[in-house]
Amino acid sequence: MICANGADYVRNHTEKVDVLLIDGFKLNGQPESLSSADFYNNCYAKLNDGGVMAVNLLKDYYYATYTSRIRSSFKNKVLLVDAETQGNKIAFACKAVISRHLSQIFIN
Numbered sequence: 142m143i144c145a146n147g148a149d150y151v152r153n154h155t156e157k158v159d160v161l162l163i164d165g166f167k168l169n170g171q172p173e174s175l176s177s178a179d180f181y182n183n184c185y186a187k188l189n190d191g192g193v194m195a196v197n198l199l200k201d202y203y204y205a206t207y208t209s210r211i212r213s214s215f216k217n218k219v220l221l222v223d224a225e226t227q228g229n230k231i232a233f234a235c236k237a238v239i240s241r242h243l244s245q246i247f248i249n
Contacts, residue, residue, distance in 0.1 A: 148174040151183040159189050163196040170199055176207050181214035181234075188236050196232045197224060208232060 147163055161184050165175040174180060184194050198207055212219050215234040224231050
């Protein structure tokens with residue numbers, strides 16, 4: 142696990158990874174550097190072919206914008222689930238098709 146500035150990491154490091162966990166907030170929500178279209182595009186490029194990105198999202202005014210960006214970057218291979226914390230959602234975005242098994246785990 143690498144704890145670093147996520148935006149810098151996915152933009153500047155060339156090695157690919159299997160998993161990216163994104164949980165970055167500032168006082169009034171998520172920073173633009175961790176929620177921009179460029180950031181999500183860089184995350185997609187950073188992942189190995191079967192890789193997955195998990196993002197903790199605040200269900201605020203910008204939620205629809207963020208999920209739209211993730212869906213665009215990951216070609217709609219996104220599963221949104223409720224987080225334990227009220228008002229948050231976790232977006233699982235995959236380079237490959239989300240398996241039926243994985244979907245059933247979160248739906249049930």
